[in-house]
Amino acid sequence: MEKIAVISDIHGNIPALKSVLSDIDSRNIKRIICLGDLVGKGPQSSMAIQLIQKHCERVIRGNWDDFFPKPQESAMIKWHQNQLTKKQMDYLKDLPFSVEFLMSGKLVRMFHASPRSVYERIQPWDSLERRLSMFENNANTENIEGKREPDVVCYGDIHNAYQQNIKGKTLCNVGSIGNPLDLPQASYAILEGTYNQTEKGVFSIQLVRVPYDIELAIHLAKEAGMPELEEYIQELTSAKYRGLNK
Numbered sequence: 001m002e003k004i005a006v007i008s009d010i011h012g013n014i015p016a017l018k019s020v021l022s023d024i025d026s027r028n029i030k031r032i033i034c035l036g037d038l039v040g041k042g043p044q045s046s047m048a049i050q051l052i053q054k055h056c057e058r059v060i061r062g063n064w065d066d067f068f069p070k071p072q073e074s075a076m077i078k079w080h081q082n083q084l085t086k087k088q089m090d091y092l093k094d095l096p097f098s099v100e101f102l103m104s105g106k107l108v109r110m111f112h113a114s115p116r117s118v119y120e121r122i123q124p125w126d127s128l129e130r131r132l133s134m135f136e137n138n139a140n141t142e143n144i145e146g147k148r149e150p151d152v153v154c155y156g157d158i159h160n161a162y163q164q165n166i167k168g169k170t171l172c173n174v175g176s177i178g179n180p181l182d183l184p185q186a187s188y189a190i191l192e193g194t195y196n197q198t199e200k201g202v203f204s205i206q207l208v209r210v211p212y213d214i215e216l217a218i219h220l221a222k223e224a225g226m227p228e229l230e231e232y233i234q235e236l237t238s239a240k241y242r243g244l245n246k
Helices: 014-026 045-055 063-067 075-081 086-093 128-135 214-224 229-238
Strands: 002-007 031-034 098-103 106-111 152-155 162-166 169-173 186-193 204-210
Touching (some): 152 186, 169 204
Parallel strands (some): 002 031
Antiparallel strands (some): 098 106
C-alpha cells in the first residue's frame, strides 16, 4: 500500500503550502501530485513554483498557470507577473494538461478543472450530466487505457473540497491550499492503494484540512504591497469568495 498526496491551488500562499508540506512529510508520504494554479492571488508566486518543483513528482496546468505567461491588461495580474522570472514563465507554459495512473485496479485521472478546459468550472451541486461528463475521454486526456474511462477523477479549481460516488465512479475535489473557499484551512487529499496495480485492491481517498498561520500570510501580502489586499484578506479569513461582493 502506498499513499499519494494530491495538492492544488497554491496561489502564492507560502505559509499554507509549507504547513501542508510539513503535514505530508509527517505522514511519510513520498509522492506528491499538484493539480495547478501555483501562482497569483497571494504574494509569493515565485517561491511557490520553487517549492512545487522541489517537492512534487507531477505538476499539471491550472487556469492561472495558463493565462499568467500571456500579456494581460489587469494591473493586479501584471503585479503578480512581475514576481516571476522568464524561466518560471516558461515552466508554466510547458505544464501538461492532465495525469493518469492505475492504483489498486482503478484508473485514476487528474486535471485542474474539467477534461475539456482549465477554465470550465464544475461544482458539486451541478447537474448529474455535468458531473458525469468529468469522466469523459477526449484529445486533452492521456487515455492510457484506451477507450476505458476513469474510475476516479480528482480535480482542483473550485477551492471547495468534496468527494462524491456517482454511478460507481468517484469524483473528488482536493480543495485549495492557498485560497480555500469552503472553510479557512488549507486542503489536500491522500490517495491510498497499490500504485500501478492492474488488479482490484484496497483503495481510499482521505480529505485533509491543515491549519496554517493566516496572519503571517496577510502580513507577507501587506509587506509586499500586493494589490487587492482587502479582497485577499477577506478570502483567507472568511473563506468567502471576493466575487460574491460584486
